[in-house]
Amino acid sequence: MRRRGAPARPGGSAPYWFLAPVFLFTGAFLVLPLGFSVWLAFTRWNPLSEPRWVGTRQFEFLLTRDDAFWGTLGNTFVFAGALVVIGVPLALGLAFVFSRARGKAAWRAIYYLPQITSFVAIAYIWQFVLDDRYGLANRLLGLAGLRGFDWLSDPTMAMVSIVLVMVWYDVGRNMVVFSAAIEGVPKDLYEAAELDGAGAWLQFSRITVPIIRPAVVFVTVTSFIGGMGFFALILAMTKGGPRGATEVTALYLYEMAFQDLRMGRASAGALILFAIIAVLTVLQFRLLRERRG
Amino acid sequence: MRRPILAALLATAPAGAFAQGGPLTLAMHYNQEQAAPLLACLDIYEDETGQAAEYRQISYGDYLQTVLTGRIGGTQPDIYHLYSIWGAQMAENGVLAEPPEEVADFVRETYGETAEAATIDGTLYGVPTEVSVYMLVSNMALLREAGYDSPPATWEELREVADAITTRNDQGRIETAGFAFADSAAGSVHPFYALLASRGGEVYSDGFSEANLDSPEAAAAVRDMAGLVEDGITDKSVDGFDFPAGGIGMIVMANWMKSSIQEGLGSLDDVAVTPIPAGEGWRTLSYAFFMGVDSQSERQDDAWALVRWLNSDASADESGVSCMGRVLSGIGALTANASDNAAMGEADAFTQPFLDALAEGRATGQPNVMQAAEIEGMMAEAIDTVLAGDAEAEAALEDLDGRVEDILFEFY
Numbered sequence: 001m002r003r004r005g006a007p008a009r010p011g012g013s014a015p016y017w018f019l020a021p022v023f024l025f026t027g028a029f030l031v032l033p034l035g036f037s038v039w040l041a042f043t044r045w046n047p048l049s050e051p052r053w054v055g056t057r058q059f060e061f062l063l064t065r066d067d068a069f070w071g072t073l074g075n076t077f078v079f080a081g082a083l084v085v086i087g088v089p090l091a092l093g094l095a096f097v098f099s100r101a102r103g104k105a106a107w108r109a110i111y112y113l114p115q116i117t118s119f120v121a122i123a124y125i126w127q128f129v130l131d132d133r134y135g136l137a138n139r140l141l142g143l144a145g146l147r148g149f150d151w152l153s154d155p156t157m158a159m160v161s162i163v164l165v166m167v168w169y170d171v172g173r174n175m176v177v178f179s180a181a182i183e184g185v186p187k188d189l190y191e192a193a194e195l196d197g198a199g200a201w202l203q204f205s206r207i208t209v210p211i212i213r214p215a216v217v218f219v220t221v222t223s224f225i226g227g228m229g230f231f232a233l234i235l236a237m238t239k240g241g242p243r244g245a246t247e248v249t250a251l252y253l254y255e256m257a258f259q260d261l262r263m264g265r266a267s268a269g270a271l272i273l274f275a276i277i278a279v280l281t282v283l284q285f286r287l288l289r290e291r292r293g
Numbered sequence: 294m295r296r297p298i299l300a301a302l303l304a305t306a307p308a309g310a311f312a313q314g315g316p317l318t319l320a321m322h323y324n325q326e327q328a329a330p331l332l333a334c335l336d337i338y339e340d341e342t343g344q345a346a347e348y349r350q351i352s353y354g355d356y357l358q359t360v361l362t363g364r365i366g367g368t369q370p371d372i373y374h375l376y377s378i379w380g381a382q383m384a385e386n387g388v389l390a391e392p393p394e395e396v397a398d399f400v401r402e403t404y405g406e407t408a409e410a411a412t413i414d415g416t417l418y419g420v421p422t423e424v425s426v427y428m429l430v431s432n433m434a435l436l437r438e439a440g441y442d443s444p445p446a447t448w449e450e451l452r453e454v455a456d457a458i459t460t461r462n463d464q465g466r467i468e469t470a471g472f473a474f475a476d477s478a479a480g481s482v483h484p485f486y487a488l489l490a491s492r493g494g495e496v497y498s499d500g501f502s503e504a505n506l507d508s509p510e511a512a513a514a515v516r517d518m519a520g521l522v523e524d525g526i527t528d529k530s531v532d533g534f535d536f537p538a539g540g541i542g543m544i545v546m547a548n549w550m551k552s553s554i555q556e557g558l559g560s561l562d563d564v565a566v567t568p569i570p571a572g573e574g575w576r577t578l579s580y581a582f583f584m585g586v587d588s589q590s591e592r593q594d595d596a597w598a599l600v601r602w603l604n605s606d607a608s609a610d611e612s613g614v615s616c617m618g619r620v621l622s623g624i625g626a627l628t629a630n631a632s633d634n635a636a637m638g639e640a641d642a643f644t645q646p647f648l649d650a651l652a653e654g655r656a657t658g659q660p661n662v663m664q665a666a667e668i669e670g671m672m673a674e675a676i677d678t679v680l681a682g683d684a685e686a687e688a689a690l691e692d693l694d695g696r697v698e699d700i701l702f703e704f705y
Contacts, residue, residue: 047361048386065699132530133466147464153529242529243677258358260667261382 041268046261058268069269071244072252073276075159079234079248080227082163083170088220090167091174096204098175099182108179112172123236126165127152155245158238162246166233170226174219181215182208217288221281228277249273316345317596320360320370322353327624334608334616338599346599357666364388364589371590372600374422377410377581377658378665384413385663385704390588391416396601403605407629407651409658410581419585420604422617424627425547426579426647426656427487430554431565435469435542444543444567448488448517451543451570455526458542471526471542474518474680475533478673481518484545485676486578488514490657491571501662501705506672507687507694515686519679529681545569548647551625566646568655579656581629584617604630612636627651663704668697 041058045051062069094111098104114122129136130151138148151161185208193203209216231251234240240247240255249269257266319335321328328348335346349370351359357379363369375383383389392400397417400408404421411419429451431444439457455471462468474480489496494510497503505511521527533544537557555561569575584604586596602608608616618633627647628634640648650656662668675693678684 046382046386047365048382048388133468138464138466142462142464147466150530241677243674243681243683255670259670260664261357261361 037267037270040264041271043264045263047263048261051264054264058265059272061265062269062272068244068247069249069252072247072249073273075244075246076228076248076250076273078159079163079166079230079246080224083166083227084220084223086163087167087170087174088216088223091171091219092178092209092216094171095175095178095182096208099179100200104179108172108176111175114169115173119232120236122165122169123233126161127237130161152238153242155242158242158245162234162237165237166227166230169233170223174223177215177219178212181212185211213288217285220288221284224284225277225281228273228280316347317372317592317599318347318349318370319372319374319599320349320351320356321374322351322356323620323624324350328620330619330623331603331616334603337608338602342598344595344599364587369587369589371587371592371596373419373585373587374582375419375585377583377661378669380411380418380583380585381413381661381663381665383585384416384418387588389418390586390590390593390597391418392420392586392597392600393594396420396597399601399605403631404629405631406654406658407579407581410579410661411583411585413661419583420600421581421583421629422604423549423582423621424579424629424651425549425581426627426650427483427545427547427569427577428646428650429543429567429570430536430546430550431543431567432536432539432541432558433563433565434539436565439542444565445570446568447570447572448520452520452524452526455521455542456524459526467525467528467531469540469542470531472521473527473531473533473536473541473544475544475546476529477534478670480533480673481676481680482669482672483547483578485511485514485518485672486657486659487545487569487576488517488571490576490578491569491574493574497660497662497701501660501701504694504697504701506697507691511690512686515676515679515690518676519682519686522680522682529677548627548644549625551643555625561641561643564643566643568646568650575655577650577656578659579651580659606632609636662701664700668700671696 040051042053042055043051044054044058098107101107128134132138132148132150132153135148135151137151141148149157152158189207189211190203193207198206229250231248231254234246234248234251235254238246240251250273253266253269253273256262256269321331323331325332328350332348335348339345353376356376360369360373373383373389380389391397400411400417400420407421407424408417410421410424411417429444433444435458436442436444436454439454441454441457445451445454451472458469458471459467460469474484486496489511492510492513494508494514495505496511498505531541533541533546534550535541536544536546536550537554539558551561554564558564569577584600586593586600590596603616604618605615606613610619612619613636614622614633615630618628618630618637621628622633622637625644627644629651634648639645659665671693675684675689679686679689
C-alpha cells in the first residue's frame with residue numbers, strides 16, 4: 001500500500017512492537033512512579049490517608065525551616081566528594097599496578113569480592129572491626145600502646161569510617177572499569193616510552209591517564225552520583241549517627257518517608273536532591289570534557 | 294468455664310459470620326517460638342468455632358511500614374498488635390475500628406489504668422497486651438565488688454556507686470561501666486521520661502497543644518543523665534544492651550530484658566530490680582502494646598471475638614491464664630490483665646518490682662501523641678548532644694521544644 005515514490009519504511013511498525021516491552025517497562029516502573037513522586041511533592045500525605053494538596057509548602061519548609069535537611073546536604077557532599085577524591089585515584093592506581101602484576105586476574109577478583117557481598121554483612125563485619133571498646137582496629141592499636149579512635153561514636157571519625165568502608169566496597173568495581181580501559185591502551189606506546197627512558201610514573205601520567213580519560217570521566221561521574229544518593233551501608237552501620245553526623249540526605253528522606261510517614265515532604269526533598277545531582281553532573285561533564293579539549 | 298463464655302461470645306457475633314471467607318489474619322512481632330502458645334490457641338479456636346486464623350509475623354522494626362504498605366495494597370491484616378505510640382496516627386487516619394461495647398467493658402474492667410495505652414483522645418481502640426515498665430536493674434556482683442550491698446535510692450547515690458564500679462583498660466577506655474544507656478532512641482529517651490516524671494514534670498500540656506521540654510524539670514533530668522558522662526562513668530561507646538554480658542553495673546531498663554539477662558548472666562540471683570533512683574517520690578514510664586482491628590476488615594465482629602477470646606478466661610488453660618497471658622509469661626513480659634495476674638500468683642523477685650510499680654500507680658504511660666516516633670527521635674538526638682558535651686541542657690531542650698511544637702502545631 002506504499003505510495004509510489006515514497007521512501008521505504010524498513011520494517012513498518014515492527015520496530016515499535018519490538019520496543020513495546022521496553023516502553024511498557026519504562027512507563028510502569030519509571031515514568032509513573034516519577035510522575036507520582038513529583039505530584040506527591042506538592043501534597044501532604046501519609047500512606048494512611050488521602051493526599052492533600054499544599055502547593056510549594058513542603059519545599060518552603062525544607063529550604064527555609066529545616067536545618068536538619070541542610071545539615072544532611074552538607075554530609076552528603078562530604079561523603080560523595082570523599083568517595084571521588086579518595087576512591088577514584090585509588091581505583092585507578094590499583095588498576096595500573098595490577099595491569100603489570102603477576103596473577104592480575106586473581107588480584108582483581110579479590111578486590112571485587114566486596115561487590116558481591118551483602119551491605120548488611122559488610123556493615124556488621126566493619127562494626128565488629130571498628131567497635132570502640134572491643135573492635136579489632138582499636139585492639140591492634142592498643143598493642144602498640146595507642147588509645148585508638150572513637151571510630152563510630154565520634155561524629156568526625158564516624159564519617160571517616162563510613163567513607164573508608166565505602167571506598168573499600170567500591171574500589172573493586174571502579175578498578176575493573178579502569179582495568180578494562182587500561183587493557184585497551186596500545187602496548188607499543190609503553191614500549192616506545194620505555195625506549196625513551198620513561199619510568200612507570202611518567203608512563204602512567206602521560207600515556208595511561210590521557211588515553212583512558214573517558215573511563216575516568218565515567219567513573220568520576222558515576223561515583224559522585226552514586227555517593228549523592230547512597231545510604232544503605234550508612235543505615236546498616238550507623239543509622240545516621242552519632243548525632244546526625246553520618247545522616248546523608250537520602251537516608252534522611254528515607255526515614256522521613258517510611259518512619260515519620262511524611263511522603264509529601266520526602267518527595268519534595270528527593271526532587272531537590274535530584275536537581276542538585278543533575279546540575280552538578282552536567283557541570284562535571286562539562287569540566288572534564290573541557291579539560292580533555 | 295471456657296465453653297459457656299465462648300458460647301456467650303459466639304452469641305454476640307452476627308449470625309453466620311463465622312466461617313465466612315478465608316481465615317482472619319493476626320499480625321504480631323513475636324517470632325514463631327515466642328508465639329507458639331498463640332499458634333496452638335488459634336488451632337483450638339478453629340476447632341471450637343470453625344473460624345480459622347492465620348498468624349503473620351512482622352519484625353518489630355518493620356511493623357508499621359509493613360502494615361501500611363499492606364493497607365495500600367489491600368493486604369492488611371484483620372488484627373493488629375500495636376505499640377501504643379503508633380496508635381494516635383492510626384486512629385487519626387481511621388485505620389482502627391472501635392471495639393463493640395462488650396469488648397470495651399471487658400477492657401475497662403480487666404486492665405485498669407493500662408486501658409489508657411489503647412485509648413486515643415478518649416476513645417478506646419483495643420485490648421492492651423504486653424506492658425513494659427522501666428526500673429533500675431543492678432548487677433549486684435559488681436556492686437558488692439565495689440563495696441555496696443544495695444542498689445542506690447537517689448541519683449547522687451547512683452553516681453557514687455557507679456563511679457566506684459567503673460574501671461578502665463590500658464587504653465583508657467571503659468572496661469566495666471558503672472551505668473549505661475541502651476544504644477537506641479529509647480535508650481536515652483525512656484530513662485529521661487522516668488526522671489522527668491520523678492521530678493514532677495510532664496512532656497506535654499493537656500491536649501498536646503504545647504511541649505514542656507524547656508521546663509526546669511526537663512533540664513534537670515537531662516543534666517542528671519549528662520552528669521554520668523561528665524564523671525566518666527559511662528559514654529556512648531558503652532551500650533546498655535550489653536548488660537547481660539556482665540560488664541555494666543546498672544541500667545534503667547524495661548522488664549522485657551529479663552530473658553536475655555538471665556541467659557547472659559546464667560541466673561537472675563544476683564540481679565536486683567529497684568525503683569528509679571529519684572528518692573521517695575520516684576515515678577517511672579510504662580508503655581504497652583494493644584490488639585486492635587482494622588476498620589476496613591470485612592469481618593470486624595469476628596476479629597473482635599477472636600481478640601477477646603485470646604485475652605479472656607475463654608482461652609484459659611488449667612492454670613487459669615488466658616492465651617495471651619501465656620504468650621507474655623513465656624517471654625518474660627508483663628500483662629495488665631487482672632485475671633491473668635491473679636491466676637499467675639506471686640511473680641519472681643525480678644518481675645515483682647515491675648508489677649508493684651504498676652499496682653502502686655508509679656508508672657506514667659508513654660504519651661499517645663501524633664508523630665510520637667519522630668518526636669522521640671528528635672528527643673534522643675537532643676539528649677545525646679548534651680550527653681556528648683556538645684550543648685548545654687537548657688539550650689538543647691529549648692531548641693528541641695520549638696521543633697516539637699512545630700509538629701504539635703500541625704496536628705493539635
